[in-house]
Amino acid sequence: MEIIPNILAERYASSSMKSIWSVHEKILMERNFWIAVLKSQKELGLDVSQNEINDYESVKNKVDLDSIKKREVITKHDVKAKIEEFNSLAGHQHIHKGMTSRDLTENVEQIQIYKSLQLTLKKSVAAMVILSKKAEQYKNVLISGKSHNVAAQPTTLGKRFAMYGEELLLVVRNFEQLVERYPIRGIKGAVGTQIDQLTLFGDDVTKVSLLEDNIIKHLGFNNSFKIVGQVYPRSLDFEVISLLNQLTCAPVSFAKTLRIMAGHELASEGFGEGQVGSSAMPHKMNARSCERICGFQQVLKGYLTMISNVAGDQWNEGDVSCSVVRRVAIPDSFFVIDGLLETFITVLNQMEVYPAAIEKENGRYLPFLVTTTILMKAVKNGAGREAAHDAIKEHAISVAKDIRLGEINENDLISRLAEDDRVNLDRKILDEILGDYNRLTGNASNQVDLFLSEVNSWIKRYPDSLDFKTENIL
Amino acid sequence: MEIIPNILAERYASSSMKSIWSVHEKILMERNFWIAVLKSQKELGLDVSQNEINDYESVKNKVDLDSIKKREVITKHDVKAKIEEFNSLAGHQHIHKGMTSRDLTENVEQIQIYKSLQLTLKKSVAAMVILSKKAEQYKNVLISGKSHNVAAQPTTLGKRFAMYGEELLLVVRNFEQLVERYPIRGIKGAVGTQIDQLTLFGDDVTKVSLLEDNIIKHLGFNNSFKIVGQVYPRSLDFEVISLLNQLTCAPVSFAKTLRIMAGHELASEGFGEGQVGSSAMPHKMNARSCERICGFQQVLKGYLTMISNVAGDQWNEGDVSCSVVRRVAIPDSFFVIDGLLETFITVLNQMEVYPAAIEKENGRYLPFLVTTTILMKAVKNGAGREAAHDAIKEHAISVAKDIRLGEINENDLISRLAEDDRVNLDRKILDEILGDYNRLTGNASNQVDLFLSEVNSWIKRYPDSLDFKTENIL
Amino acid sequence: MEIIPNILAERYASSSMKSIWSVHEKILMERNFWIAVLKSQKELGLDVSQNEINDYESVKNKVDLDSIKKREVITKHDVKAKIEEFNSLAGHQHIHKGMTSRDLTENVEQIQIYKSLQLTLKKSVAAMVILSKKAEQYKNVLISGKSHNVAAQPTTLGKRFAMYGEELLLVVRNFEQLVERYPIRGIKGAVGTQIDQLTLFGDDVTKVSLLEDNIIKHLGFNNSFKIVGQVYPRSLDFEVISLLNQLTCAPVSFAKTLRIMAGHELASEGFGEGQVGSSAMPHKMNARSCERICGFQQVLKGYLTMISNVAGDQWNEGDVSCSVVRRVAIPDSFFVIDGLLETFITVLNQMEVYPAAIEKENGRYLPFLVTTTILMKAVKNGAGREAAHDAIKEHAISVAKDIRLGEINENDLISRLAEDDRVNLDRKILDEILGDYNRLTGNASNQVDLFLSEVNSWIKRYPDSLDFKTENIL
Amino acid sequence: MEIIPNILAERYASSSMKSIWSVHEKILMERNFWIAVLKSQKELGLDVSQNEINDYESVKNKVDLDSIKKREVITKHDVKAKIEEFNSLAGHQHIHKGMTSRDLTENVEQIQIYKSLQLTLKKSVAAMVILSKKAEQYKNVLISGKSHNVAAQPTTLGKRFAMYGEELLLVVRNFEQLVERYPIRGIKGAVGTQIDQLTLFGDDVTKVSLLEDNIIKHLGFNNSFKIVGQVYPRSLDFEVISLLNQLTCAPVSFAKTLRIMAGHELASEGFGEGQVGSSAMPHKMNARSCERICGFQQVLKGYLTMISNVAGDQWNEGDVSCSVVRRVAIPDSFFVIDGLLETFITVLNQMEVYPAAIEKENGRYLPFLVTTTILMKAVKNGAGREAAHDAIKEHAISVAKDIRLGEINENDLISRLAEDDRVNLDRKILDEILGDYNRLTGNASNQVDLFLSEVNSWIKRYPDSLDFKTENIL
Numbered sequence A, B, C, D: 001m002e003i004i005p006n007i008l009a010e011r012y013a014s015s016s017m018k019s020i021w022s023v024h025e026k027i028l029m030e031r032n033f034w035i036a037v038l039k040s041q042k043e044l045g046l047d048v049s050q051n052e053i054n055d056y057e058s059v060k061n062k063v064d065l066d067s068i069k070k071r072e073v074i075t076k077h078d079v080k081a082k083i084e085e086f087n088s089l090a091g092h093q094h095i096h097k098g099m100t101s102r103d104l105t106e107n108v109e110q111i112q113i114y115k116s117l118q119l120t121l122k123k124s125v126a127a128m129v130i131l132s133k134k135a136e137q138y139k140n141v142l143i144s145g146k147s148h149n150v151a152a153q154p155t156t157l158g159k160r161f162a163m164y165g166e167e168l169l170l171v172v173r174n175f176e177q178l179v180e181r182y183p184i185r186g187i188k189g190a191v192g193t194q195i196d197q198l199t200l201f202g203d204d205v206t207k208v209s210l211l212e213d214n215i216i217k218h219l220g221f222n223n224s225f226k227i228v229g230q231v232y233p234r235s236l237d238f239e240v241i242s243l244l245n246q247l248t249c250a251p252v253s254f255a256k257t258l259r260i261m262a263g264h265e266l267a268s269e270g271f272g273e274g275q276v277g278s279s280a281m282p283h284k285m286n287a288r289s290c291e292r293i294c295g296f297q298q299v300l301k302g303y304l305t306m307i308s309n310v311a312g313d314q315w316n317e318g319d320v321s322c323s324v325v326r327r328v329a330i331p332d333s334f335f336v337i338d339g340l341l342e343t344f345i346t347v348l349n350q351m352e353v354y355p356a357a358i359e360k361e362n363g364r365y366l367p368f369l370v371t372t373t374i375l376m377k378a379v380k381n382g383a384g385r386e387a388a389h390d391a392i393k394e395h396a397i398s399v400a401k402d403i404r405l406g407e408i409n410e411n412d413l414i415s416r417l418a419e420d421d422r423v424n425l426d427r428k429i430l431d432e433i434l435g436d437y438n439r440l441t442g443n444a445s446n447q448v449d450l451f452l453s454e455v456n457s458w459i460k461r462y463p464d465s466l467d468f469k470t471e472n473i474l
Helices: A007-012 A015-020 A021-045 A050-058 A063-074 A078-090 A101-137 A157-179 A195-198 A205-219 A235-264 A288-308 A323-350 A355-368 A370-382 A385-404 A413-418 A426-436 A444-461 A462-468 B008-012 B013-020 B023-043 B050-059 B065-075 B077-091 B101-137 B157-181 B195-200 B203-221 B233-261 B288-308 B323-351 B353-371 B373-382 B386-402 B413-418 B425-437 B444-461 B461-465 C007-012 C015-020 C021-045 C049-059 C063-076 C077-090 C099-137 C156-183 C197-198 C206-220 C236-264 C288-308 C323-350 C355-369 C371-380 C385-404 C412-417 C427-435 C443-462 C465-468 D007-012 D013-020 D021-045 D051-057 D063-074 D077-092 D101-137 D158-182 D195-200 D203-221 D235-263 D288-308 D324-349 D356-368 D373-378 D385-404 D413-418 D429-435 D444-461 D463-465
Strands: A142-147 A150-156 B142-147 B151-154 C142-147 C151-156 D142-148 D150-156
Touching: A007 A015, A007 A323, A007 B023, A015 A101, A015 C427, A021 A050, A021 A063, A021 A078, A021 A101, A021 A205, A021 A426, A050 A078, A063 C412, A101 A157, A101 A205, A101 A235, A101 A323, A101 A444, A101 C021, A101 D324, A142 A157, A142 A355, A150 A355, A157 A235, A157 A444, A157 B444, A195 C049, A195 D101, A205 D142, A205 D413, A235 A323, A235 B461, A235 C236, A235 D158, A235 D235, A235 D356, A288 B101, A288 B288, A288 B323, A288 D288, A323 B008, A323 B288, A323 B323, A355 A370, A355 A385, A355 A413, A370 A385, A370 B077, A370 B203, A370 D142, A370 D413, A370 D429, A385 A413, A385 C355, A413 A426, A444 A462, B008 B013, B008 B323, B008 C099, B013 B101, B013 B323, B023 B050, B023 B077, B023 B101, B023 B203, B050 B077, B065 D324, B065 D429, B077 B101, B101 B157, B101 B233, B101 D077, B142 B353, B151 B157, B151 B353, B151 C371, B157 B233, B157 B444, B157 C236, B195 B203, B195 C288, B203 B413, B233 B288, B233 B323, B233 C156, B233 D235, B288 B323, B288 C288, B288 D150, B323 D063, B353 B373, B353 B386, B353 B413, B353 C142, B353 D385, B373 B386, B373 B425, B386 D356, B413 B425, B425 C385, B444 C412, B444 D385, C007 C323, C015 C099, C015 C323, C021 C063, C021 C077, C021 C099, C021 C385, C063 C371, C063 D063, C077 C099, C077 D463, C099 C156, C099 C206, C099 C236, C099 C465, C142 C156, C142 C355, C142 D463, C151 C156, C151 C355, C151 C412, C151 C443, C156 C236, C156 C443, C197 C206, C206 C323, C236 C288, C236 C323, C288 C323, C288 D288, C323 D007, C323 D288, C323 D324, C355 C371, C355 C385, C371 C385, C371 C427, C385 C412, C412 C427, C443 C465, C465 D063, D007 D013, D013 D101, D013 D195, D013 D324, D021 D051, D021 D063, D021 D077, D021 D203, D051 D077, D063 D077, D077 D101, D101 D235, D101 D324, D101 D463, D142 D158, D142 D356, D150 D158, D150 D195, D150 D444, D158 D235, D158 D356, D158 D444, D356 D373, D356 D385, D356 D413, D373 D385, D373 D429, D385 D413, D444 D463
Parallel strands: none
Antiparallel strands: A142 A150, B142 B151, C142 C151, D142 D150
């Protein structure tokens, strides 16, 4: 029968993320894990020769999934089938000594998670770097900053990008710390007492402790659990998936804002090389990839729900009620975040900004925003304060009404004020007030610089982030 | 590169559920849908010959996924690629007239959902029927009913099963109604105004209305939307996934209770044919399948989270921010419920009950539960009320303490009372009180009969439910 | 110490919803419940006089919370404290006979839920009716229907409202059925066997059955559970909260769309009596209430999460791990839906539509949408098909570009085509094509009529819905 | 009308947590915030006298909620009402200069969150310390470690506690780091450009920067946002609530395990001073508080859902669609975690362990777990390996069957083996093997020591944690 593919992996994730979670790759990880344990056991006195270990090394890449499956049909136990296959290939029976199935599966799953975290971190830094380039590019482009989806005060487009950038920075920092401290379960046995390794090493506590330290170091982890039961605490999975969720927030707020901006034709997510808009509907700037970014977040929230329900659900030393949940939620979460970051970076690279449209929008709203300055100048210029105030208010309300009723297309408040003697300011002065852009946006540009400076310190630590290339997204 | 499989489909779902969601099957559904539209368009006067329709019919089973994929690489549009392939096979260009992509995709997805709902309903009824057989079998087996995980009052094991059965019945009833009323989107065009079909039929509203009615009837639906936009309301998806979630509750409460009962060795989920417990650990009755049932529910809650976040998130006439969410959550939800029901039915079929262990537990707790009756009889028999009351209380507390301190293994309250003159009842009478089992369980057996009678009316409507066979679960 | 108020109740819910969940009202419900049981017990032969029942009736409104609290400090049991208080007021000890605490609390909570459901249903129908009035009012107002937040095809504003209306209708129908079938737990005792009522009535099964039927009828329920344990199945709570969630979807999609429309100044949610926009910022049409509607949905999703985690979590016959969850999630869900409906109806009543702005937007997009008709007419009028097609395409792309670059403010495609000889159509004909509004919107108005007709049948059954008045919202 | 109380605050939270979120306390925080800003503005040159500041200081504790409410009815703006009230009390109009409402509300809410985090951290450390005391107390008490809720390998009760302890430790560490780095929004104005403070200080960027630094330092924060919009990023709220959720996992797994242990009468959560078990049902050890701990977690998951849905939902510079969500989810999350920790610590303090019952359970399962050792000894002692192996297997299966069928009450495997010549070991030797407890539990006790040593370093940093007293829980 036809295989139903994992849609997240096949449609959205990058090949590097898929590879971590492929069946083939997992078997290699398992075999490397067994060999690492065996080497360490040898060092600590277990009777196994270097030649025998070499025999395992030499066959570890011979992955025959069908043969393993056949063994599983007989043993009805997947770990046993894999042990038999590897032993049979190597011609020895030395692996998995003093280990239970969980000593293999928990650790190898954690290796997969760890590799996925590292890949995600790398991609997140790249996204942050590219976002910072956009913030720099539009650092001084004045836009009508909006609250309640309506213009409120001027800001710059670069600051808007840097605002989402700072949100991203916050979580990338946490993320880096998580990767640093992520602890592996280690070899602890069926209920965590290490009794089987102790038996193997004649109750020598020091040797068992050394064995574990060696393996953890070998696998590249900085940290490990000491007191687990059958399983490592699932609240660690919760921590991981929760951070992936947090990581989506800045990209999603960005994407949602771009969808809204596209509706106003202020910007678009752009098109791929060679792609063109519909000739019949050339105004269509569909933010499809941004919509997908938003969708990804909802998917990831679902996996958070799943994992939140296995964290804190340990009965005694553990059981497998979390098994199906983790099989689904953990790899799929990484496929989602990977697809999201690929899409986010693609959008950042391809997005287009339409300064003329932005200017036009500013033309509509800025006059309302400078009326307090106009009043001050008018009074300074000799106008009566009350008269000027009344004039400004009258005209402002009347302009707003005329726009809404469709009687005018553009905000002509400045013209009306120029013609009103009560205001006593000529058109040139009024235009100057309106045009003093640098002042209107306050600290916006300075804030962008702060962000750039933060990102620069990351670029130094992650120099590859400057050259990050996405795969082709759908 | 190796394909990452959908773990829920490949590991847990039945072949009938997988088939509904296979790529191959979906192409057949799409082609049948196009043909149905075409036939109806012909009836209503569109210029297409029966021979041409026959040509489509004759090639519809020729599904060549590679060829479609090649076309998609060129067109960059999956629906267009499928149209071209089908047209090319048939040698005509008649399908998809007056339709937009969503007229195809929304409807075909709903056909998949509808078929999945019908399959799930059938399986739910089967589960209910098998549960009722178990309720009948253990209708009169007295067990210590528990609140707070501690014995509270006697009930029967059959009533415990019927209790979960009634919970299941409640939702199966709702489920049947949902299948009955489930509405399809129909052919509404890009923003729902049917403008393109109207154009095709010279603005003839009646014909466009007939076209839609024909297709809906042809597809076997009883109901349709009338006023959708680009998409049908996603709150319908929420309703579906929500009901699937509700459907898990009775099986999961059952499974959790069986896990607890297995811990007391009162029952086990049994073993498959030929399977034996560990010889070293023959007491191990691992409720692995029950644990999996519990895990399935958590997974389904995750999909509910996803879908809850696209319901009520329609901007204007719609967009594709829900696309990735629905691609994941909808098929995967059906794979989960399917796996859950397969597992639940398997457990029901294989479970074992240990009456001796149940009796032993009753022996421990029942004496505490009949003390009020003993007091009444004692007074009737001439004992002083206060003296008898004090005696009973003293002995009860002392028995509980002795059990907890490990000084006795069995509840010997009856013996102690028999030897206490203040109680004035001989052992035989005391044993009779304790042994009046039928009375102790109140209406429990009658309630089981009520459940059986309800289920019988379902068996009449779903006679196949009696012969339901699960596939082999892992 | 100062009491922390329930913010949802105090800030957003109506006084009628608050009253259902007030401590005072609950005590009245409990006392009425006890009296109903007592009356029925009397009818069935229990030794209690009518005078004694009258004594309870006469004091039932004397609710002294302090006195009850004092009793609870002594008994450490809230139900016992309430029994003692009521008995002491009446001067008898007849209530609560053969009942356990859960026989009181489960049923009274279900009465609260039932009343809340009825109130919510009434309000939902009212919302649907008011929405239908708006759909009627704007039935023929052409707007640019949007997909991906960008104009796609013309529709009418009335159809847009009716589209959300149909989504609402779907769930209101389900909701009415839920209210109809909502089952109450009834008097079943500690583990559901009714043993204590059986004891009270000398093991007379018929009397116990009659007792329950009487009470259910008295309380106004149509349905009851038969086979519960200590508690009724929590999947019923899930069903309730899930439907409340579904009920939010149409209002939230409406509110989100209005927030977007407000950003384009096409409409606003309006202002309360006497409220004015800022004079400095007269363009600010903040959709604050719509934002709140969106927020309410997120809150309700949280309660769905809570309740989904107690459904299917019954150990044996039940425990109180759901207690704190239900205390929070159930009343608060009703406060939220109540606040949402109050806000939604308020927005519907106060919203303003700006036809001139809508027209202006149409002016921008419609020319692109009628190019295929123009081509047909041009050819009919003698233009060369290829020449005309090239001309149209050229001009369309150039107009879109000019708008984006800010070189033109309005879509002047029609003017450009009128001046191009290749098209061979004069301005008048082109304007006619563009102006044939009724045709452009297809079946939109007919669909509105379908919705109105559906709603009319509801108005007949719920005539009060026409006069529904919201309370003043914040 | 009667006020509906916040059930979480009033029923479960401690008075110290309630105080942080009381209306009265919040007004004090606001006034202190205004005064801090004013002082700093004075230092930086704003024209306000020390006497005027003193006037504000002297009236800040005069909180008259009614008066504020009256002002709000007129202004229809809560922040304005509070400004007027404070100004009126002080007799000046200096506060809130250059500030928008959000400059007040965002920061004060963050102060509330920060204080709540600090309180929660303190309580978490206390819980960890008390848990470590229990781990120490039962460090060497052998229990049957369980997987799948069935005995698997021996461990110690102390290690079981330490296992949950290590899970708790992991999150408390993260939690401490979050408190350390938690950033405050600061004074940024309506869209985050600080334009209004810049205006106030004549566009002096340095002064505006100093103003913010002063205030942040004054409030006790170590960190602040630099580039926010109207609001601080809601992913920070997500991070906070997510960590609170993670914090529940260890207590909940502990509580669930204790509920299961109570079902086996191995332990109970104990009773409060003076409380006694039912005399009729003295075996009832209801784990009600543990059930509540489990319930609390489900509630907190609901708030996580809420907050996850406002994180990443920022449109442009922000709106208030998150307002109702945060009003509910943030304080209520802290009430829940507070109630959970109070309950958890209470259970830890009051719990009772029944070593005799544990021993009895061990008696039942341990014989199965030492059969491999018996085989080795038998062979050493001269028995034939195959004969001995067959004998052991035969007896083990037969014992398990007899227990299940109720034919024996205790595992008599040792006796049977002692009587079987094939095994060739006398009873004394067999008892010795079974009794070698220290060896059976492997590294369990050493792991407890590791945990104790970790906790000791926390006690040094949080010496108060040793004396933590819970309030009386219900």
